Amino acid sequence: MNLSRLLGTFALLCAGGLAVPPAQAADAWPAKPIRIIVPFGPGSTPDTMARMTADYIGPRLGVSVVVENKAGAGGNIGTAAMAKAAPDGYTFGITISGPLAANTVLFPKLPYQPARDLDFLTIAATQPSVLVVAPSLGARDVGGLLKDLRDHPGEYNYGSMGVGSISHLAMAALAAKSGTDVVHVPYSTSAKVVTSILSGETHMGILPAAAVMEQVASGKLRALAVATAKRSAILPGLPTLAESGVAGIEADAWMGFVAPHGSPREAEDRFTQEVVRMLKDPAVVAQLAKLHEEPVASTPAGMRAVVQGDLDRWKPVIEANGIRFDQ
Template sequence: MKLKQITGSVVATSLLITSGVAAAEDWPTKPVRVIVAFAPASTPDIVARLVSDKLAQRIGKPVIVENKAGAAGNIGTDAVAKAAPDGYTIGVTISGPLAANTLLFKKLPYNPQTDLEPVTIAATQPSVLVVSQQTSVNDVSALLAKLRSNPGKYNYSSMGTGSISHLAMAALASRSGTEIVHVPYPGSAQAVTAILSGETQMAVLPAAAVMPHVRAGKLKAVAVATAKRSTVLPDLPTLAEAGVQDIQGDAWIGFVAPAKTPAAIVTKLQTEIAQIVNSEDIKQKLKMQFMEPVGGTPAEFRATVQSDLARWQPVIKANNITLD
């Protein structure tokens, strides 16, 4: 009986592997849907559309982008998690729905670790610490000196409670011994407008949201919140160079698939997307958005999520940040 059970198990496993390989060889036979967990014109949406246009050409089938924004990215990410694992629904998301949101919400409608399959981080862009021209500071040291001399007097804007822009500034305040008032906004555009209008005086925001204003002389960029200097903004020092350690607010954008999507399909998607983002024309388009191509492996993607979790958990706990 035991031998029969083992034999049956081996046969069943072989059939599953064979069917998965066959599905991958046939894929795709119909349009592929790409669910973006954020609004049109957001950076995840920009990357999704750049990649999808090229992906459609490469696989010979339409690739349709669909925006499902809301609940800090949870709605769209949940839609991907609950889709059929057949390679015909994939998603585009950022760190929040895969890492920080698991700490900010008491319960998510999906489990990022078990309900989603990482495909690749397609691109990343640095988050930039910017200040209003009215602050009259030119570097991080001068900014911190001003903040320490005026505790609670200055405000910072963010893309919402629990966003990387919020967590990065909260970490900056605690690690530099300063006190800054948080003012959340619905998105990066509103957070930038708040600085321009004088409602807030600073923020850590994605480069694409702030650098046009920096180049127009309306804002001042003083540092990047990255582990090392950014290739798209090489003249800006890191926060670590100014003595504020381990604040990495990289605004990466990744593709995910439902869990149990055949490994061969995930591999094919990763290969196609990596080649797309590292092609010369797409690299130039990403550079115009202050983004750098990545195209790493699923394992590297998963490691980045784990690193984000470890980085932001103490910040969220120390500041009692919640979205419930």
């Protein structure tokens, strides 16, 4: 083939978008369905985010995105499944703070090590945790609640989403920092905690906004503060615990995406780009607002910093209260 003919052939290939060799094109990601592992059950906040993500990015990537729920052991079972999955770029996971931070202290042995076995991609969204009380308590602010607790030590209790959950640790920290004695009653879900407060079985709790704000709006629960570093953009009328006199309690209910360590960078970057694109879509932002969630779209480094911050925050609380699982 002479030079002019060769150049002509090259021009045709470029014009037709075929400059990539066939072998390289065949290896382009994604070439098969993707799965997102959720370490909690259907209907949980991470599950809702995973399914929203699957519906949004699947058509953009041109493949199906399947959500798999692997619940149990405080998120450890599903997180272990993420860590042990083949690092081929076709398995991702969505998780919360617990399995990446607090669980590394709560459990003497985990089937995974977050920093070693997982690549952190992005914190997708967050929602504030809210201190709520039954209206029957009478307290209308944090100061009033703490006075009641101090005047009646051990007579009040709070519900949480399980031993070692952020809702447990946040209330334990509140009691310690305020010098009060409040009895812990663990449940398995936020819905069960809310039911317990409504029925009078428990008196209060620090729970994700999505679990409580409908009841707050109807007057069945009273919201006193948010457990965040600064006022929440979605609940601007509520003061922080720090503003209310109890500093150092930050219990943001965030969700983030991870991948098995060593997954192809191309796959991780493209997946993350599509998630970030989704979180900037006005329709998605509006949908998240209805769920009392704010988009974050952090960098991988930002996610690592948040996980480390959570570990530094909750480890002393866990150790001071002797919270531990034997298995």
